[in-house]
Structure formats: C-alpha cells, structure tokens
Amino acid sequence: MRGVVCGCPMIDGMPAASSPVNRRSEYARMTREAILDTARSLFTAQGYYATKVEQIAEAARVAPATVYAVGGGKSGLLRTLIETSVNSADNARLLADIEAATDPGHLIRLVVSATRTRFGEWSTLMRQVVAAAPQEPAVREAMEIAHEGLRGGLRVTADRLSALGALRDGLDAAEAADILWLYLCNAAYFVRGDDLGWPLDRSEAWLNVVLPRELLGGEPAR
Structure with a gap:
C-alpha cells in the first residue's frame, strides 16, 4: 500500500x-x-x-x-553568485508584481523598496566587483550581468508605467527607464551613501519623493 x-x-x-x-x-x-x-x-x-x-x-x-x-575558479564562482541572484525566485516574484501593478505611485514605491533591499544585501560584495572589474574581464562580465538584470527590471517598470498611461507628458518608456537607472543603480546608491553619508532609510524616503515627480509629474501622494 x-x-x-x-x-x-x-x-x-x-x-x-x-x-x-x-x-x-x-x-x-x-x-x-x-x-x-x-x-x-x-x-x-x-x-x-x-x-x-x-x-x-x-x-x-x-x-x-x-x-x-x-x-x-574564482571568476566563475562570482559569476554564479550574481547569476543566481539575478535569476532568483524573489526577483521573479518582483517582476510579476511589477507587471500586475495598477497604481503608479505604489509601483514606484515597490521598485524603490526592492532596489534598496537588494543594495543592502549585495553592496559589500559589489564594491569588490567594481574594484576588480577594471583589471579582470571575467569580473567585468559578472558586473555587466548584475547591471543588465537591474536594467531589465527597470525597463519592465517603465513599460508598465507607460501602459498605465502614467508617464508625464513628453516622457516615453525608454527615457523613463533611463531616469530609473540614474536614480536606482548601484553607483547612485554608493554616491548617496558614501559621498553624502545618507543611510538607506533617508535614500528611500528621498527617492519616493523625487521619482514620482520625475516620472509622473506633480507631487507624490502622501
């Protein structure tokens, strides 16, 4: 039996x-x-x-x-670490949530929160990647995988905002994706944290004010 x-x-x-x-x-x-x-x-x-x-x-x-x-070897392990993160179940769920979003303000807050969380988890390792990338092509490739993973998510976000008719006048999805990258890439977080001394809480709060204004026009909902 x-x-x-x-x-x-x-x-x-x-x-x-x-x-x-x-x-x-x-x-x-x-x-x-x-x-x-x-x-x-x-x-x-x-x-x-x-x-x-x-x-x-x-x-x-x-x-x-x-x-x-x-x-x-080391470069292969680094690449595998980054690929595993990019292709994780958490990222798959995030993309599904982005594509299902119906409120533009909520969508922006969702993406800001997600990038803040990922940066907090990976920033220490990414510092090592950035430092090693100029001298080692395999590390540069790993860094490009990380960047393309984030850019892909930001393109999906911009496309969703466009599909919702939420982008401000004169802004298309490609330009919106560029704006998201400008504010949410690792380098931007490093500038705010290292150069300006902002903790992640302050960075997240600031992004939730600036990005709705940049992308949607007007003031963010309070």
Whole structure:
C-alpha cells in the first residue's frame, strides 16, 4: 500500500528510503551552496583578489578540485553568485508584481523598496566587483550581468508605467527607464551613501519623493 504523508513517500506504512541518486543529488546541492556561500563571505571580508581558491575549499571543507568543478575558479564562482541572484525566485516574484501593478505611485514605491533591499544585501560584495572589474574581464562580465538584470527590471517598470498611461507628458518608456537607472543603480546608491553619508532609510524616503515627480509629474501622494 502506497501513500504520502507530509510529502514523504510511504510503502506499507514505512517511509521509503531515499535512492542513492537522490542522496547524491542532495549532497551535490549542499556542496554547491556551501562553496558559493563561502566564496561570497570571503570575497566580501577580504576582497576578491586576496581570496584564494584553496581558502574557499578549506572553509567549505571540500577539495580545491571540487571548487573548480562547481564554479570554474574564482571568476566563475562570482559569476554564479550574481547569476543566481539575478535569476532568483524573489526577483521573479518582483517582476510579476511589477507587471500586475495598477497604481503608479505604489509601483514606484515597490521598485524603490526592492532596489534598496537588494543594495543592502549585495553592496559589500559589489564594491569588490567594481574594484576588480577594471583589471579582470571575467569580473567585468559578472558586473555587466548584475547591471543588465537591474536594467531589465527597470525597463519592465517603465513599460508598465507607460501602459498605465502614467508617464508625464513628453516622457516615453525608454527615457523613463533611463531616469530609473540614474536614480536606482548601484553607483547612485554608493554616491548617496558614501559621498553624502545618507543611510538607506533617508535614500528611500528621498527617492519616493523625487521619482514620482520625475516620472509622473506633480507631487507624490502622501
């Protein structure tokens, strides 16, 4: 007799043993996650160039060959980290929320909040990417993946505002996407945080005033 209890297959009332294939797959997934988490921590703590593959392997408790197999070296791990973030389930849900939005003001606040959150999570690592990119083409490619992921989301936002008929007179979707990039890219957040000393709360509040004025015209709803 077969059944399912809490998602666990049952045979004759007893949980079925995991197959060797399933166990290998789970071990491979856990190993990959451990390597990526370790790489991100070390890149952030001591810098991309100062981090060695052997250090990642030791901290993740795997052989260096396993690190190369998972990511193809440091640049591969960095690219995988960024691609994983860009293609995450959270980003997919955000894009769905953008495309479903019906209130322009809410849509702008949604995107501002999302970029503020992502910047808070990734800014330390992105500093390392920006520092290493001029000297290493593979790191530049990883940075471009991150930038294109954000630009793609901002284009979707601009297109949605246009579809709602919300953009101010004389502004088209392409120009709106450029304005969103100007205010919401990592470089803009770094300027506000590093050069002006603004905490993220102040930056978010300011963006929620400026962007509706820039994109929609008039004053934002209070």
